Amino acid sequence: MVTYSEDMTDDDRVFKALADPTRRFLLDRLFERDGRTLGELESELEMTRFGVMKHLRVLEDAGLVVARKSGREKLHYLNPVPIRLIHDRWIDKYAERRVSALADLKSELEQSS
């Protein structure tokens, strides 16, 4: 059973969700092909349906998977936004300030002409 302390942040949930090989495997499957049912995901793992559901729940709580109903089915989608948020903030804080990608492209085009 996964329990969260009340002061657990969004980032903590993301890192915790990613710190498990089964959950990373599930994300990799969704990266290959998005919008899968529980049944499809379950068929790729040597694990009970309940076990897969538990892992999907952790991924959903972290925002890494979004489940949406489509007709009678519930489809699971990979949501890369939480990882992007961590990435963008990390770069803002610690890395060299990124020059605009468009500015790079502009100088490249100008040099080659």
Place this chain on the structure above:
Amino acid sequence: MMNATQSPTTTTQVYRVYIKATPEAIWDAITKPEWTERYGYAARVDYDLRPGGAYRAYPGAEMAKYEGVPEVVVDGEVIEADPPRRLVQTWRMLMDPELQAEGFTRLTHEIEPGQGGVTKLTVIHDLENAPRLAALLAGDNEAEGAGGGWAWVLSGLKTVLETGSELDR
């Protein structure tokens, strides 16, 4: 090859972000040009917010510097506008002829208020028959300077609404 039991919804991309802002503020940030030029591709949008109304995105100052950038970079039509909760529209990228040839796709924004002043924004983009656009919006072309797609757009939107300042681009 796609088999018969595989649902076509696998060409749908779904993105979700939680933003500490009101649904109204998020609605404005999506539909008003003074907001849209501050994040993501920094285009200036022009929405006629009623069913059948036109949607156009014009290049922002940064994008307009380049030669060959069309006057309108994205066009489409509003299907459903229910402010500040739900916006459904068609969406076609006009930045290059190949993307334009993939035609209109269907884009939905869903805005749901949550607890503690945090609002849930979900973007659902149906990209059937638009593989190049799907790759672009998944961020596959970011290294070539084509922007990081929806995840990057939503990260910028969250930053500008929560901090009042723009993400480095």
